[in-house]
Amino acid sequence: MALVVCKFGGTSVADAERIKNVAARLVAAKEAGNDVVAVVSARGKRTDELLALAAEITPDPEKRELDMLVSTGEQESVALMSMAIHALGHSSVSLIASQIGMMTDTAHTKAKLLSINTERIQTELQNGNIVIVAGFQGVDSDLNITTLGRGGSNLTAVALAGALKADVCENYTDVDGVYTADPNTVPDARKLDAISYDEMLELASLGASVLQSRSVEFAKKYSVPIAVRSSFSHAPGTLVTNKVEGMDKIYARGVAINNKEAKITILDVPDKPGVAASILKGIVGNNIAVDMIIQNVSHEGHTDLTFTVLKTDLNDALHTVTNLAGKVGASKVTYDENVAKLSVVGLGMRSHSGVAHKIFAALADEDINIQTITTSEIKVSCLIQAKDAIRGARAVHRSLQLHKESPVVDSEIRHIGEQEATAHRSVLTELLDEEVQRLNGMEDIVVLTAEADRSEAKITMNSVPDHPGVASQILKCFADRGISLNVILQNVSHHGVTDFTVTVLRDDLPKALEAAEEARGKLNAAGVTSDRGLAMVSIDGVGMRSHTGVGAKMFAALAEAGANIQMISTSEIRISCGIDERNADDAVTSLRKAFELS
Numbered sequence: 001m002a003l004v005v006c007k008f009g010g011t012s013v014a015d016a017e018r019i020k021n022v023a024a025r026l027v028a029a030k031e032a033g034n035d036v037v038a039v040v041s042a043r044g045k046r047t048d049e050l051l052a053l054a055a056e057i058t059p060d061p062e063k064r065e066l067d068m069l070v071s072t073g074e075q076e077s078v079a080l081m082s083m084a085i086h087a088l089g090h091s092s093v094s095l096i097a098s099q100i101g102m103m104t105d106t107a108h109t110k111a112k113l114l115s116i117n118t119e120r121i122q123t124e125l126q127n128g129n130i131v132i133v134a135g136f137q138g139v140d141s142d143l144n145i146t147t148l149g150r151g152g153s154n155l156t157a158v159a160l161a162g163a164l165k166a167d168v169c170e171n172y173t174d175v176d177g178v179y180t181a182d183p184n185t186v187p188d189a190r191k192l193d194a195i196s197y198d199e200m201l202e203l204a205s206l207g208a209s210v211l212q213s214r215s216v217e218f219a220k221k222y223s224v225p226i227a228v229r230s231s232f233s234h235a236p237g238t239l240v241t242n243k244v245e246g247m248d249k250i251y252a253r254g255v256a257i258n259n260k261e262a263k264i265t266i267l268d269v270p271d272k273p274g275v276a277a278s279i280l281k282g283i284v285g286n287n288i289a290v291d292m293i294i295q296n297v298s299h300e301g302h303t304d305l306t307f308t309v310l311k312t313d314l315n316d317a318l319h320t321v322t323n324l325a326g327k328v329g330a331s332k333v334t335y336d337e338n339v340a341k342l343s344v345v346g347l348g349m350r351s352h353s354g355v356a357h358k359i360f361a362a363l364a365d366e367d368i369n370i371q372t373i374t375t376s377e378i379k380v381s382c383l384i385q386a387k388d389a390i391r392g393a394r395a396v397h398r399s400l401q402l403h404k405e406s407p408v409v410d411s412e413i414r415h416i417g418e419q420e421a422t423a424h425r426s427v428l429t430e431l432l433d434e435e436v437q438r439l440n441g442m443e444d445i446v447v448l449t450a451e452a453d454r455s456e457a458k459i460t461m462n463s464v465p466d467h468p469g470v471a472s473q474i475l476k477c478f479a480d481r482g483i484s485l486n487v488i489l490q491n492v493s494h495h496g497v498t499d500f501t502v503t504v505l506r507d508d509l510p511k512a513l514e515a516a517e518e519a520r521g522k523l524n525a526a527g528v529t530s531d532r533g534l535a536m537v538s539i540d541g542v543g544m545r546s547h548t549g550v551g552a553k554m555f556a557a558l559a560e561a562g563a564n565i566q567m568i569s570t571s572e573i574r575i576s577c578g579i580d581e582r583n584a585d586d587a588v589t590s591l592r593k594a595f596e597l598s
Contacts, residue, residue, distance in 0.1 A: 003125075004029055006170040007039040007135060007157035012231035013077050014044035022172075022231065023084035026130050030090060035125045037164065039135040039157040040081050042073025047150075063108035067137075067147045071096075074134035074153070081132045092130040095120065097137040097145070102156070104138035104146045107287060111138055111146035112443040113155070113218075116163040133160065151212030158215040159442060162222035169219070169226050171211065176230035177238035178203070178210055180402040181255045185390045188403040192253065194239045199253050201572045202345040202379050205291075213572070214443065216240065221446055221542045251355050252346040252400045257389040259340040261291055261308040263371070264321055265492050268302040268331035273564045275328050276305060277555035282324045284549045288313045292341065292381060293551060293575075294374050294491050295568040304491050306372055308383070311337060334492075339371065340389035343381040344396060354479035355400075356380050356488055357472060362399035364469035368392050373471060373490040376571030380488070382471075447541035447550075450591035452584035456486060456503040458534045458567070459516050463526035464500045466493035473522060474500055477515040483508050487536070487569050487576070497526075501567060503578070506532055535584035537563070538576040539591060551575055553594055561590035 006026070013019050022038075029036045050070050054061045061069075078094035085092035101117030124131045135153025138146045148155050154171060161169035178200065181189040195203075197220035204213035210228055219226050219240065229237030269275055276295065283290055294306040309317045318335060325333050342363075349355050359380055363370060368391070371383040384392055397403065464470055471490065478485060487503040504512040509530065516528045539554055554575055558565060563583035569576045579587060591597075 001033055001035060002168075003035045003037070003164060003166040004168060004170060005037045005039065005157055005161040005164065005166040006172060007153055008041065008231060009153065009173045010041045010044050010046065011174040012172055013040055013081065016080075018231070019043075019077075019080050019084050020087075023081060023088055025172075025231075026081075026085060027088050027090050030130055037121060037125070037131045037133060037160060037166070038081065039133045039153055039160065040074065040077040041135050041153040042070075043077055043080075046073040046076070064144060067108045067145050071134070071137040071145050071147060074136050078132045078134045082130075085130055085132075090130060091128055092132060093124050094132045094134075095124075096134045098139045098143060100133060102138045102159075104140055104148070106140045106142075106144070106146070108144075108146055110149040110287075111140070113138065113148070113159055115442060116159060118160075118163050121160070121164065149212070149214070151215070154212040154215035155218060158218045158224050158226065161224045162218060162442075166224070169224050171226055171228045172231040173210060173228065174231065175210060175228075176233055176235050177228050178240070178254075180253065181393055181397050182257075185257070186255070186394050186397050189397065190403050190405075192238050193236075194241065195253060196347060197240060197242060198378060198573055199345050199347060200240045202343070203254050203256050205572050211240070217542050217572075218443065249348055250346060251348040252344050252402060254345050255393050255397045255400070255402065256343050256345070257340050257393045258343075259386050259389055260311055261339070261341060262311045262314045262335055262337045263306060263308050263339050263383055263492075264314075264317060264333065264335045265304055265306040266321060266325050266330045266333055267304050269305050269325075270329050271301050271303045271564065273562055274556070274559035276565055276568070277552055277559050278328060279305065279321070279324050280552035280555060281549075282320055283309075283317060284552050286316055286320055288317050288320070290551060291570075292372070292374055292383070293568050293570045294372050294489060295565060306491055308339075308341065336371075338386045339383045340386040341381055341383055342389060342392050342396065343379055344400065345379050347378050349378055349380065354475075356485065357475035357479040358399050359396050360469075360472035360475055362395040363392050364472040366391055366395045367468050368395075369466070369468045370471050370490065372492060373488050374569055375486075375488045376569060376574055376576075377486075378573075379571055382490075447539050447595040447597065449538075449540045450588055450595060450597055451538060452581075452588050453536045453538070454534075454581050454584065455505055456534055456536055457506045457509045457512075458501060458503050458531045458578060459509075459512055460499055460501045460529050461516055461520055461523075461525045461527075462499050462529065463497040464523055465525070466496055466498045470523060471500070474516075474519040477519040477522075478502070478504075478512065481511050481515050483512050483515060487567065487578070489567055489569065503534065503536065533581050534566070534578050535581035535587075536576050536578055537584060537587045537591070538574050539595065540574050542573070554591065557590040557594035558587050560594075561586040563587040563590075 082092040082094040103114045104111035135156040177191040179189040183189045201216045226240040291308040368388045373382045485502045489501045563579040567578035
């Protein structure tokens with residue numbers, strides 16, 4: 001007998017007829033011999049309606065009371081779903097968070113899970129019930145109702161699947177899987193049969209709304225396979241699982257745009273150890289999540305620090321940053337709400353030279369200017385004007401031919417992924433128990449490694465004209481020579497020019513400098529500088545972005561080691577900083593101490 005945890009979103013239970021349809025699916029799963037636990041969201045637009053009602057009362061509702069209000073939407077849904085199952089002749093019980101001991105911290109409206117007591121659910125399953133659990137909600141130590149943030153029902157389902165050691169977590173929604181882009185904005189987007197946790201984590205954080213990013217973090221941490229499926233068909237959907245053979249042969253898996261963030265830049269920040277740490281510590285102290293963090297090379301002892309935050313956090317972030325900028329001696333703080341982050345994700349991106357060039361060439365062909373660039377091993381992200389986002393996503397999707405079947409057939413990857421997911425679950429029991437005991441909370445940050453890479457050199461093109469097509473022209477010079485780039489950074493421009501930095505393998509430095517000089521000549525840039533004495537110090541793990549203090553903790557550890565940060569690159573699974581290689585050993589020691597690594 002299998003244990004299946006499934007989640008149904010708001011559109012799946014929007015009205016009585018849809019609730020009955022879901023009930024029939026749950027009964028069918030039970031009659032097939034499975035134990036069934038279902039997590040249900042609020043019906044349709046019910047949460048939005050409740051939020052709008054609160055706004056009519058006050059523009060700034062107290063967060064505890066807001067959680068008390070919006071959590072009622074899920075309570076309504078679970079009761080109706082259980083009634084529908086009873087009407088079909090099967091036994092069922094509906095449960096809210098307090099009844100299953102889904103404990104969280106006290107951060108109302110964006111609480112993090114601490115623990116789940118599964119005894120009640122297991123007892124109900126043994127009694128033959130189909131168990132219906134309210135998603136999105138938890139309770140703190142004082143039994144106050146908390147909520148897990150928008151999309152939190154995804155997290156409820158994955159966490160329950162992990163705690164119950166379920167065979168699979170099925171996420172039912174209004175689409176039939178994960179696509180290479182949002183089909184609503186890119187009409188020729190193609191459904192994927194399988195995708196890795198890391199790729200899905202990046203896409204979820206970048207705006208792909210089919211799964212909440214925190215739920216994917218949890219799935220990766222506890223090896224919970226997720227099947228994303230449609231509530232309105234019986235198609236197999238998309239399997240989200242560990243990286244399997246063949247995935248890294250596909251250089252791009254998806255394009256995403258996120259227009260919910262704003263850009264903040266602190267100009268003329270003193271370039272010395274500890275400054276970035278003090279700034280980020282002040283921001284995260286207000287529980288503000290920082291996304292992209294970009295720091296490029298310094299000029300005359302000063303640099304610019306750019307990062308993005310959710311627009312809903314912009315006012316709080318600006319208030320904090322303005323005070324911090326004055327304390328560290330920066331000259332000015334600027335911001336822009338009219339930006340969108342366009343990203344391309346794929347496990348095989350690093351091993352395929354020229355991918356970034358194709359991305360930027362597609363944007364150049366649309367006359368779209370790039371404001372900032374940051375990259376990781378599996379992602380290229382850039383900020384552009386919000387008005388250009390959809391046009392840019394379509395152009396990039398078309399340029400990378402994501403509408404066509406992958407060279408490695410997705411269905412083959414799915415088959416391997418399903419086999420490996422079964423193997424992972426079969427050995428998970430002891431690992432899960434041990435991991436939960438080690439952590440203070442189920443969503444705690446897990447930093448796996450801290451290491452230094454001395455294999456790379458840095459090249460910077462100074463005072464590059466800031467206009468559409470520049471990044472494409474630069475990267476073409478590298479791609480034509482078959483040079484793979486690891487980090488690509490471009491920060492905000494000053495007076496129409498910007499600096500453009502890349503890292504290459506040290507063995508490739510001579511021909512990479514030739515490429516840079518060719519680009520400098522074509523663009524009439526001021527000059528080219530290089531540095532072989534670079535070390536890229538990185539931490540890898542799960543939850544790097546959603547845990548607001550990780551970057552600040554890393555930068556503080558580097559400052560303690562006396563390491564000055566020359567450049568910063570971030571992703572969902574890694575934060576990397578370029579430092580002088582002479583400080584690398586001390587930096588790694590300090591990082592391992594800070595994150596309690598052996």
